[in-house]
Amino acid sequence: MLEVSGLSIDLPGRSTAVRIVDEVSFAIPAATTVGLIGESGSGKTMTANALIGLLPDGAAVQGSLRWRGEELLTATSSRRRELRGDEIAMIFQDPLAALNPTQTIGRQVGEILRRSGQSRAAVRTRVIELLDRAGIPEPASKLASYPHEFSGGMRQRAVIAMALAGSPSLLLADEPTTALDVTVQARILRLLRTIQEESGLSMLLVSHDLRVMAHVAHQVVVMYAGRVAERGSTAAILRTPAHPYTRALVQSVPAVRTKSALAHPLPGTPATPAARPAGCAFHPRCPLARDRCREEQPVLRSIGPDRWTACHFAEEVLDERPA
Structure with missing residues (x-):
C-alpha cells in the first residue's frame, strides 16, 4: 500500500x-x-x-x-x-484541537461527504452510521452537539468517525x-x-x-x-x-x-x-x-x-x- x-x-x-x-x-x-x-x-x-x-x-x-x-x-x-x-485519513493526537469548537459534530463529520456532492438526507444518514460505528450512543441525537459537550473519549470517537467518512x-x-x-x-x-x-x-x-x-x-x-x-x-x-x-x-x-x-x-x-x-x-x-x-x-x-x-x-x- x-x-x-x-x-x-x-x-x-x-x-x-x-x-x-x-x-x-x-x-x-x-x-x-x-x-x-x-x-x-x-x-x-x-x-x-x-x-x-x-x-x-x-x-x-x-x-x-x-x-x-x-x-x-x-x-x-x-x-x-x-x-x-x-x-489516506488521519486521527490526530488531541481531539479537542482537531475539532472546530464553533461547528456541530454532525457538520464536521459530514464535511467530506458534502464535498462529494451527496444530498443532505444521504449525508445525515451516513453521519449517523459513522457515529454509531465509532461507538457513540444514540448518534442521531448527537448531530447537533458541539465538541465541548462531549467527553474526551467521545471526542476521540467523533474524530475517528470523521477519519472514516471518506472510506x-x-x-x-x-x-x-x-x-x-x-x-x-x-x-x-x-x-x-x-x-x-x-x-x-x-x-x-x-x-x-x-x-x-x-x-x-x-x-x-x-x-x-x-x-x-x-x-x-x-x-x-x-x-x-x-x-x-x-x-x-x-x-x-x-x-x-x-x-x-x-x-x-x-x-x-x-x-x-x-x-x-x-x-x-x-x-x-x-x-x-x-x-x-x-x-x-x-x-x-x-x-x-x-x-x-x-x-x-x-x-x-x-x-x-x-x-
Missing part, C-alpha cells in the same frame, strides 16, 4: 538546517497495522505527517513516498488534497489514546482494531506506549533520534529485541514481557535530532557501547526473515536475552 524509502526531513535552524528525520524506510502492507514507536522527539509524528504533506513551512523532504506505486513527494498539491480524507484505505493514528484514561484507552484501541479487521484497511499507529503496540500492531518500527533503530514483526521485536534501545523500552514496561510489578526505566536523556551524537545516537545510554559505536553510525541491516536492526552488536544483544 505505502512504501517509505530513505525519508529525510530537514527543518530550518538558527544557523543551519536540522535533520529531524534521517533516512527512514518501512512499508505498510494491505490490511496491516504498522506501529511507529519511540520516546518523545524520536521523529514519529513528523514521519506520519510527511505522508500526507502536513509539514512546517520551510521543511525540506528527500527520499520516496510511494502510495500504490504513485510518488507522493512529486505529486501536485491538488493531488495531495484529493488523497487526504478519501484515501480511506490507510488510517494514520497519531497517539490516539494519549489524553484518555486507561479504561477509555482500552475501548478506543479495541474500536480501532475492530475497524481495521472489519474494513481491511491499513493503519499506521504512532505511539510511545509498547502496551498499545502489543495489542494492536502487526509490525513495529522503533525510532530513536529521527532514525530507525529496529523494525520487524511485533511479536519478534517485543519477545527478542535485537537493539539495546528496544530492549530497554521493553524492560521499562513490565506488562509487555512479565507479570512482575518491577520495571527498569531507561537511563539518561533521549538524544534529539538537533544534538544527535556521532556514531550510534543511542551510545551515551547504551550499556554495550564501545569505540565503534561512538565513531561509526550503524546501518539498518537484515538479521533474519522480515527483521532489521541498526546495531553493530545485534547478535550479542540477542544472545543476552532471558531464557
Whole structure:
C-alpha cells in the first residue's frame, strides 16, 4: 500500500538546517497495522505527517513516498488534497484541537461527504452510521452537539468517525489514546482494531506506549533520534529485541514481557535530532557501547526473515536475552 524509502526531513535552524528525520524506510502492507514507536522527539509524528504533506513551512523532504506505486513527494498539491480524507485519513493526537469548537459534530463529520456532492438526507444518514460505528450512543441525537459537550473519549470517537467518512484505505493514528484514561484507552484501541479487521484497511499507529503496540500492531518500527533503530514483526521485536534501545523500552514496561510489578526505566536523556551524537545516537545510554559505536553510525541491516536492526552488536544483544 505505502512504501517509505530513505525519508529525510530537514527543518530550518538558527544557523543551519536540522535533520529531524534521517533516512527512514518501512512499508505498510494491505490490511496491516504498522506501529511507529519511540520516546518523545524520536521523529514519529513528523514521519506520519510527511505522508500526507502536513509539514512546517520551510521543511525540506528527500527520499520516496510511494502510495500504490504513485510518488507522493512529486505529486501536485491538488493531488495531495484529493488523497487526504478519501484515501489516506488521519486521527490526530488531541481531539479537542482537531475539532472546530464553533461547528456541530454532525457538520464536521459530514464535511467530506458534502464535498462529494451527496444530498443532505444521504449525508445525515451516513453521519449517523459513522457515529454509531465509532461507538457513540444514540448518534442521531448527537448531530447537533458541539465538541465541548462531549467527553474526551467521545471526542476521540467523533474524530475517528470523521477519519472514516471518506472510506480511506490507510488510517494514520497519531497517539490516539494519549489524553484518555486507561479504561477509555482500552475501548478506543479495541474500536480501532475492530475497524481495521472489519474494513481491511491499513493503519499506521504512532505511539510511545509498547502496551498499545502489543495489542494492536502487526509490525513495529522503533525510532530513536529521527532514525530507525529496529523494525520487524511485533511479536519478534517485543519477545527478542535485537537493539539495546528496544530492549530497554521493553524492560521499562513490565506488562509487555512479565507479570512482575518491577520495571527498569531507561537511563539518561533521549538524544534529539538537533544534538544527535556521532556514531550510534543511542551510545551515551547504551550499556554495550564501545569505540565503534561512538565513531561509526550503524546501518539498518537484515538479521533474519522480515527483521532489521541498526546495531553493530545485534547478535550479542540477542544472545543476552532471558531464557
